[in-house]
Amino acid sequence: MKRWRRKMNQINESIVLKNLQEENQRLKVLLHLAENLQTHLDLDKLLLTTMEEVAKILKADRCTVFLLDEDKNELWSIVAMGIEKGKEIRFPADRGIAGHVARTGEILNIPDAYKDSRFNPDIDKKTGYKTKNMLTMPLKNRDGITIGVYQILNKFDGPFTRADEELLSAISQITATTVENSLLYEEQVESLNSFVDTLSATLDTRDYITAGHSRRVTLYSVAICKQLKAMDCSCEEVRFAGLLHDIGKLGIPEDVLFKAGKLNQEEYQLIKKHPAVTRQILESIHFPRNLKNVPEIASTHHEKLNGQGYPDGLKNGEIPPGGRMLALADVFDALTSRRQYRDREPIEKVWETIEKEAGDTFDIQLMKVFLEVPLKQIIEILEYDQRDRLNEKELTLLAEIPLGTIIEIKRKDPESLDDQDKNINSLFDKYYQRNY
Amino acid sequence: MKRWRRKMNQINESIVLKNLQEENQRLKVLLHLAENLQTHLDLDKLLLTTMEEVAKILKADRCTVFLLDEDKNELWSIVAMGIEKGKEIRFPADRGIAGHVARTGEILNIPDAYKDSRFNPDIDKKTGYKTKNMLTMPLKNRDGITIGVYQILNKFDGPFTRADEELLSAISQITATTVENSLLYEEQVESLNSFVDTLSATLDTRDYITAGHSRRVTLYSVAICKQLKAMDCSCEEVRFAGLLHDIGKLGIPEDVLFKAGKLNQEEYQLIKKHPAVTRQILESIHFPRNLKNVPEIASTHHEKLNGQGYPDGLKNGEIPPGGRMLALADVFDALTSRRQYRDREPIEKVWETIEKEAGDTFDIQLMKVFLEVPLKQIIEILEYDQRDRLNEKELTLLAEIPLGTIIEIKRKDPESLDDQDKNINSLFDKYYQRNY
Numbered sequence: 099m100k101r102w103r104r105k106m107n108q109i110n111e112s113i114v115l116k117n118l119q120e121e122n123q124r125l126k127v128l129l130h131l132a133e134n135l136q137t138h139l140d141l142d143k144l145l146l147t148t149m150e151e152v153a154k155i156l157k158a159d160r161c162t163v164f165l166l167d168e169d170k171n172e173l174w175s176i177v178a179m180g181i182e183k184g185k186e187i188r189f190p191a192d193r194g195i196a197g198h199v200a201r202t203g204e205i206l207n208i209p210d211a212y213k214d215s216r217f218n219p220d221i222d223k224k225t226g227y228k229t230k231n232m233l234t235m236p237l238k239n240r241d242g243i244t245i246g247v248y249q250i251l252n253k254f255d256g257p258f259t260r261a262d263e264e265l266l267s268a269i270s271q272i273t274a275t276t277v278e279n280s281l282l283y284e285e286q287v288e289s290l291n292s293f294v295d296t297l298s299a300t301l302d303t304r305d306y307i308t309a310g311h312s313r314r315v316t317l318y319s320v321a322i323c324k325q326l327k328a329m330d331c332s333c334e335e336v337r338f339a340g341l342l343h344d345i346g347k348l349g350i351p352e353d354v355l356f357k358a359g360k361l362n363q364e365e366y367q368l369i370k371k372h373p374a375v376t377r378q379i380l381e382s383i384h385f386p387r388n389l390k391n392v393p394e395i396a397s398t399h400h401e402k403l404n405g406q407g408y409p410d411g412l413k414n415g416e417i418p419p420g421g422r423m424l425a426l427a428d429v430f431d432a433l434t435s436r437r438q439y440r441d442r443e444p445i446e447k448v449w450e451t452i453e454k455e456a457g458d459t460f461d462i463q464l465m466k467v468f469l470e471v472p473l474k475q476i477i478e479i480l481e482y483d484q485r486d487r488l489n490e491k492e493l494t495l496l497a498e499i500p501l502g503t504i505i506e507i508k509r510k511d512p513e514s515l516d517d518q519d520k521n522i523n524s525l526f527d528k529y530y531q532r533n534y
Numbered sequence: 535m536k537r538w539r540r541k542m543n544q545i546n547e548s549i550v551l552k553n554l555q556e557e558n559q560r561l562k563v564l565l566h567l568a569e570n571l572q573t574h575l576d577l578d579k580l581l582l583t584t585m586e587e588v589a590k591i592l593k594a595d596r597c598t599v600f601l602l603d604e605d606k607n608e609l610w611s612i613v614a615m616g617i618e619k620g621k622e623i624r625f626p627a628d629r630g631i632a633g634h635v636a637r638t639g640e641i642l643n644i645p646d647a648y649k650d651s652r653f654n655p656d657i658d659k660k661t662g663y664k665t666k667n668m669l670t671m672p673l674k675n676r677d678g679i680t681i682g683v684y685q686i687l688n689k690f691d692g693p694f695t696r697a698d699e700e701l702l703s704a705i706s707q708i709t710a711t712t713v714e715n716s717l718l719y720e721e722q723v724e725s726l727n728s729f730v731d732t733l734s735a736t737l738d739t740r741d742y743i744t745a746g747h748s749r750r751v752t753l754y755s756v757a758i759c760k761q762l763k764a765m766d767c768s769c770e771e772v773r774f775a776g777l778l779h780d781i782g783k784l785g786i787p788e789d790v791l792f793k794a795g796k797l798n799q800e801e802y803q804l805i806k807k808h809p810a811v812t813r814q815i816l817e818s819i820h821f822p823r824n825l826k827n828v829p830e831i832a833s834t835h836h837e838k839l840n841g842q843g844y845p846d847g848l849k850n851g852e853i854p855p856g857g858r859m860l861a862l863a864d865v866f867d868a869l870t871s872r873r874q875y876r877d878r879e880p881i882e883k884v885w886e887t888i889e890k891e892a893g894d895t896f897d898i899q900l901m902k903v904f905l906e907v908p909l910k911q912i913i914e915i916l917e918y919d920q921r922d923r924l925n926e927k928e929l930t931l932l933a934e935i936p937l938g939t940i941i942e943i944k945r946k947d948p949e950s951l952d953d954q955d956k957n958i959n960s961l962f963d964k965y966y967q968r969n970y
Binding site for chain 1: 544547548550551554555557558561562564565568569572573575676707708711712715718719721722723724725726727728729730731732733735736737740781784785787788789815818819820821822823825
């Protein structure tokens with residue numbers, strides 16, 4: 099009797115031990131997941147990591163997180179695998195198994211998808227994937243509101259179990275909050291972004307003569323910045339600084355700002371104040387850390403390497419790289435823009451004017467980098483206000499030809515051009531002279 | 535021999551079991567903490583919750599999370615307990631135990647604080663608290679950079695153990711990421727906020743005649759909104775809409791906008807376009823969900839309940855409550871502002887003008903609510919550009935007197951006023967007429 103009791107105790111202890119070990123394993127997995135997901139505030143990265151990790155945890159081939167877009171009543175996700183990785187897929191929120199789960203909040207554990215009438219085989223057809231078993235579960239936030247759907251496909255060793263359901267349910271709780279935080283963050287980022295975009299575009303339209311100027315300066319500067327691939331200059335800062343570099347013009351009366359004729363000395367001094375006003379305005383804004391140099395970059399777009407610029411007469415290294423990019427882009431846009439009294443300057447003359455100031459006003463290295471920007475991109479910026487009319491296919495021919503090439507061609511004796519040069523030349527002229 | 539081995543196995547199993555149980559408990563605590571903290575993207579709430587939870591977990595009296603402010607080289611935290619709950623405390627980042635830990639990255643487990651020379655007793659002195667034992671640990675992010683310091687005070691049953699150190703180290707990893715996410719989020723919120731604030735202030739200064747108009751309209755509207763305590767109207771939306779309600783004026787030439795004399799029909803039509811331009815601009819912005827009604831509120835500030843307003847001739851319920859608040863605030867500010875050709879209208883005449891439009895232009899309920907706003911607040915808005923000169927102590931006398939009272943007083947026979955009314959009247963006049 100005593101031995102039997104001891105035996106039973108041992109067996110009980112073994113069961114307790116096994117249960118504890120299993121729970122321990124489960125808790126570790128969940129904690130690791132929670133810690134891992136927390137590090138991604140960027141929604142795309144968060145979703146990709148979640149899908150990868152959860153498939154691993156459930157020993158399944160694939161995991162997709164669909165999010166509910168309430169405005170459009172659609173479910174969407176990003177493609178986690180294959181050549182289209184990172185692309186978005188979308189479908190009406192009432193389609194298929196995911197739609198059913200989003201609508202009802204039910205958990206669906208389906209051992210054979212093709213035997214279930216609710217299954218929508220369209221995505222399989224598109225992707226060439228073969229869905230076998232699937233576990234689909236709503237992604238609910240703390241308030242119990244469904245914000246999306248988890249869909250796990252093809253568990254390696256047969257259909258999903260009750261234990262898988264429980265595990266996914268715990269995972270779902272953790273990830274719902276992380277996803278919501280990420281959505282809130284992205285909303286804020288997008289909000290600032292679109293605010294700056296809209297304001298810049300609004301200010302750009304005030305003066306019809308220079309319409310679109312800030313946008314084009316931004317695009318040229320970012321093109322230079324990307325071509326440069328420099329570590330000490332963030333393209334995002336350059337972009338914001340470009341969009342906002344002339345915001346200081348809000349401080350200058352329109353009758354001076356838009357005066358058609360020549361400015362007198364007093365008026366010119368007033369105009370020259372605008373980069374300082376830009377700095378003053380932008381320094382009142384608490385930019386996020388990744389944009390903290392925006393005020394400095396934006397307000398140095400009229401400085402010159404030789405110290406003859408304004409507002410502070412900074413020299414060489416005192417001018418941030420972003421400010422030097424804006425300076426170059428600003429003058430390039432002015433010279434390549436139509437004015438009331440003249441057409442676009444010929445491109446070789448534009449570059450000649452810039453070359454005269456090489457090292458004095460403009461950074462020689464950035465000029466070289468600018469010449470490497472593909473002509474297709476240059477034309478897309480030059481003709482930004484006509485972007486819907488551009489012939490994408492035709493322009494592809496200029497996708498690998500750098501800006502420097504057309505300037506070389508223009509400087510050659512026209513008689514000496516080979517066929518390729520002639521082609522490039524006439525294609526460029528067509529867009530540059532707006533004969534399209 | 536066999537019995538002995540069995541006995542040993544049993545003992546071993548018991549130890550394994552106990553260890554597993556302890557680890558399980560630990561994992562559960564950490565997972566619960568991770569899930570709990572995730573739900574707070576708001577930094578203050580996150581810090582308060584963290585401090586509360588971690589003190590509980592470590593069975594200690596107090597937990598403080600100090601964050602490193604690198605710009606100012608200070609450590610700061612918010613007060614978690616007592617009457618100053620929610621207030622910020624700050625000190626140089628090299629002071630005391632927390633400073634030592636922030637600088638060196640060391641973990642300090644101190645059984646008796648007052649026997650340690652590094653201990654800074656200033657905070658105890660200020661708060662009347664008695665620190666006994668303390669555990670202080672750096673809060674490091676994923677890259678190993680110290681972003682703050684954990685300080686746990688007064689463990690209930692004696693000094694902190696090695697196990698406490700390990701637990702806090704795991705907690706620290708979880709919370710560091712959560713805190714960083716929260717900081718990034720707050721940065722973005724603050725960024726949009728300060729951007730809108732700055733832009734509004736910049737636009738406000740363009741026209742010196744109406745300088746500060748958007749700011750004051752915002753403050754009046756938010757005062758009405760807060761006084762109303764309505765569920766269907768968010769004060770934050772009203773604030774943004776107020777700051778941006780005239781942004782559409784960017785689309786109107788300055789010579790019309792700032793014309794001193796009377797406008798002709800054509801110019802007046804141009805001016806009347808501004809709320810529609812406001813809507814167009816604001817609708818291009820992807821506001822976060824808590825601000826999604828900003829474009830509608832901002833663009834309905836010239837609508838009238840009787841449908842005679844512009845741009846859309848909306849009626850009654852078609853005008854959102856926020857738009858009706860702006861309409862009232864807009865006219866109140868115009869009538870109480872000095873103009874080139876006149877002083878402020880007397881306050882009773884201002885209200886008479888508004889009353890004439892009660893129900894036609896203005897919402898009668900909102901007018902009632904406006905009359906309940908304390909006079910102190912009204913004067914602080916009226917004299918916003920002089921806010922540094924206001925006598926806070928004197929104005930406290932008007933902190934409980936509603937706007938309605940001064941209008942009643944002005945309508946009484948001056949001979950019939952009692953002493954209190956006379957006091958209110960002369961104090962109000964002093965500020966309203968700027969004799970201070």
